[in-house]
Amino acid sequence: MLVPKFNRSLNLGLPKLNEDRSGNIVHAGHAVFRWFAVGLDGDSGFPTSFQSEPSSVEPVEHKRGVKPLVLVNNNLAEDYFPFMGWIDKLTGMMQRLQNNFQEFDRFYQELINEHLDPNRTKSELPQPEDIIDILLQIRKDRGFKVDLTLDHIKAVLMNVFVAGTDTRAATVVWAMTYLMKNPRAMKKVQQEIRSLIGGNKGFVNEDDVQELHYLKAVVKETMRLQPTVPLLVPRETIEKCVIDGYEIPAKTLVFVNAWAIGRDPEAWENPEEFYPERFVDSFIDFKGQHFELIPFGAGRRICPGLNMGIATVDLALANLLYKFDWEMPPGMKSQDLDFDVLPGITMHKKNALSLLAKYHE
Numbered sequence: 398m399l400v401p402k403f404n405r406s407l408n409l410g411l412p413k414l415n416e417d418r419s420g421n422i423v424h425a426g427h428a429v430f431r432w433f434a435v436g437l438d439g440d441s442g443f444p445t446s447f448q449s450e451p452s453s454v455e456p457v458e459h460k461r462g463v464k465p466l467v468l469v470n471n472n473l474a475e476d477y478f479p480f481m482g483w484i485d486k487l488t489g490m491m492q493r494l495q496n497n498f499q500e501f502d503r504f505y506q507e508l509i510n511e512h513l514d515p516n517r518t519k520s521e522l523p524q525p526e527d528i529i530d531i532l533l534q535i536r537k538d539r540g541f542k543v544d545l546t547l548d549h550i551k552a553v554l555m556n557v558f559v560a561g562t563d564t565r566a567a568t569v570v571w572a573m574t575y576l577m578k579n580p581r582a583m584k585k586v587q588q589e590i591r592s593l594i595g596g597n598k599g600f601v602n603e604d605d606v607q608e609l610h611y612l613k614a615v616v617k618e619t620m621r622l623q624p625t626v627p628l629l630v631p632r633e634t635i636e637k638c639v640i641d642g643y644e645i646p647a648k649t650l651v652f653v654n655a656w657a658i659g660r661d662p663e664a665w666e667n668p669e670e671f672y673p674e675r676f677v678d679s680f681i682d683f684k685g686q687h688f689e690l691i692p693f694g695a696g697r698r699i700c701p702g703l704n705m706g707i708a709t710v711d712l713a714l715a716n717l718l719y720k721f722d723w724e725m726p727p728g729m730k731s732q733d734l735d736f737d738v739l740p741g742i743t744m745h746k747k748n749a750l751s752l753l754a755k756y757h758e
């Protein structure tokens with residue numbers, strides 16, 4: 398039986414919350430993620446910059462007067478080989494991690510202080526209230542007991558912002574890349590959206606998305622080929638087991654390769670082909686019940702943000718496709734697009750996806 402090896406469900410930067418059962422600090426979450434969000438900046442719901450390479454994007458200025466947060470994307474050797482932590486010290490990665498943590502900690506503390514400020518005027522309150530208000534209220538209701546500390550609240554925020562932002566942004570970029578490579582699918586999905594929404598409404602909302610079956614198939618097909626967390630959360634066997642004749646001892650670290658599973662010729666016809674139609678009228682879903690498609694993982698540690706993740710990917714992609722016609726920049730052809738990947742826990746496109754957006758009248 399496989400069990401999660403690490404308690405990574407909470408903040409990467411809050412070591413106390415990342416302790417394993419033996420009380421050791423677990424470093425599985427050491428990878429420091431990039432900050433890049435579709436629709437994070439601005440009210441329109443559209444990305445302010447459509448690039449897949451975050452390092453080439455200006456850091457997102459949050460409007461709170463503190464230094465902008467710049468997240469670096471790097472993996473620690475220790476993430477993969479726990480005995481190789483010394484390399485991270487030598488390369489300075491550990492120090493960068495610590496610095497990053499401190500910046501984040503300050504940022505979240507400032508947000509919390511703002512929410513705790515009794516002088517916060519009514520007009521500044523988000524509508525109706527935001528996640529920080531709710532968490533602080535729960536804490537207050539519990540009489541400030543130690544079981545919900547400010548560190549826990551920071552951890553939840555970190556999770557929502559990072560686990561949920563990076564993955565969604567990457568998925569939208571991969572979907573656009575596949576669609577640019579496959580004009581037939583691009584045309585079909587745009588037709589579906591535009592014929593449903595028409596010209597007057599001007600945007601796609603959450604209810605509309607439920608009618609967009611081909612769009613949903615496009616997203617599934619993208620996640621089959623390019624799951625953004627290809628190796629899921631590491632697991633550890635708690636007892637000896639035999640799989641396919643291989644004997645696996647207890648306490649073995651196991652990585653489940655969702656990327657390879659999505660391309661397994663025994664599970665998929667023409668697995669390398671981008672063919673969203675395979676999901677139209679298919680019962681296969683990514684909710685952890687069909688093991689041939691597990692971009693959100695499966696079992697007890699399945700992604701808890703699955704529904705939110707899909708809802709926002711569908712919505713962002715649908716609006717991008719509804720509002721704009723997409724072309725390659727001058728001098729480039731869709732054949733030039735590649736699927737090279739940056740190393741990392743989250744699978745990002747290595748070379749920036751630069752496209753020309755033409756407003757669709």
Ligand code: HEM
Nearest residue numbers: 406557560561564626629630693694695698699700702706
């Ligand atoms: C397209 C979007 C997303 C993808 C592809 C994705 C994918 C994943 C995957 C593969 C895992 C590991 C599951 C496993 O090992 O079984 C995971 C875990 C997690 N995800 Fe997501 N995720 C997405 C969006 C989100 C969002 C929006 C949130 C929060 C708002 C979120 C929060 C988390 C958390 C907290 C975990 C750790 C769960 C645990 O270890 O118990 N994710 N995600």
